[in-house]
Amino acid sequence: MARPGFPPRTPKGERVNVADAERMTGAERMADAERTEQSEPGPSGHDAAKPAGPLAGITVVSLEQAVAAPICTRTLGDFGARVIKVENPEGGDFARHYDDVVGGMAAHFVWVNRGKESVTLNLKDPAGMAVLHRLLDRADVMVSNLAPGATARLGIAPADLAVSHPELIAVEIDGYGPGGPLSHKRAYDLLAQAESGACAMTGFPGAPAKPGPPMADVCTGLYAALSVLALLCGKERGHGRGAAAVAVSLFDTMTELMGYQLTYTLHTGVDQQPVGMGSPAVAPYGAYRTADGQTVVLGTTNDREWRRFARDLLGRPDLADDERFRTTSGRVAHREFLDAEIADWCARHDLTQVQSDADAAGIGNARFNTPSEVIAHPHLMARDRWRRIDTPHGQVPALLPPPVIAGYEPPMGGVPALGQHTDALLTELGVTEDDIAVLRAQGAVAPTPR
Incomplete structure (x- = not known):
């Protein structure tokens, strides 16, 4: 199933004890990062002593930003795939800049981008696009969640890739999916939740609310990853050959998650009302204050x-x-x-x-716990769920992904700096130092990260 090409990744995550996890906020976390020995964050993977992941040898190239596509590719990386994150030289993934609370990095970015290799390519430059195609020559999967129509304008839509890279699985994540009146619209997590009716079922009547976690983004990313796994399995078993195109939208994901409410309304004509911490389907089911104020x-x-x-x-x-x-x-x-x-x-x-x-x-x-209480949750500690991962600013704690596979631990690799792996990847492709310098001079790739 794997193609010859890029070598496997090497560093591994280290375990975190209770005291480590309790230092995960504010100045204490930053001080802890400063005390941690600085190590060069890089591609993540298992060392030779650990079993290879079920997707070892699979290469994923991703044109991604925000959460949906990054959670898809991070999930594939958790199962052992190599993930190459292609970023715009002008700032990269915009989620890098949501905030700077993790030692100067954004919490969203740290959460969904561990274990990836960052390469900066200007895809509007023919030389940058040529490098992308050389990466895709060695890849098994390409994932993208660019603006509507962007891959078609760049000539890398699934139909294009079926010709230029006939064995590639091409996954496009967008807001509304092709072929409908909203297909041209940009969509973000909140917008998809509102359009799907999910916000009408959250909060209280007259006071709609969005669920705290980005449910549309995360679940769309997981559906995309599930599709990739199914197609890879089909290829391995001889049930699927050649290029395969997958389209997964935030709106379709949220209407699937709204399946109970839509089915209820379809057969009763009644729009259920939100009930806060309760459920419209069952009762009693909710939150209650106790004598000690909990x-x-x-x-x-x-x-x-x-x-x-x-x-x-x-x-x-x-x-x-x-x-x-x-x-x-x-x-x-x-x-x-x-x-x-x-x-x-x-x-x-x-x-x-x-x-x-x-x-x-x-x-x-x-x-009813707050995030700070969950960080020090005894159940997480007892089950050894915390690890430490590398970042450009030192090590930080991170949770293992949910699946517990006997005899296998996900690689938990580092969070990359913008363009950190550009030179190494170009060298793997056979590009000389002089040619790399030329690519930089013409703006096809970004300057060397400092």
């Missing part, structure tokens, strides 16, 4: 759980036996009454007691 989240998803909730947790067999609350639809119809009863009970008990009693009753529960 917040607990409690939920039931079926009739048996509700009876245990009422009898064993609240000590209210009358609620368990009340015909009004016997079914899920009945409890949803009386959500406000039940929430008031539960809130009254929680207000008379500390968080620890509520969670202990809920566990004993077999009722799902969680503590």
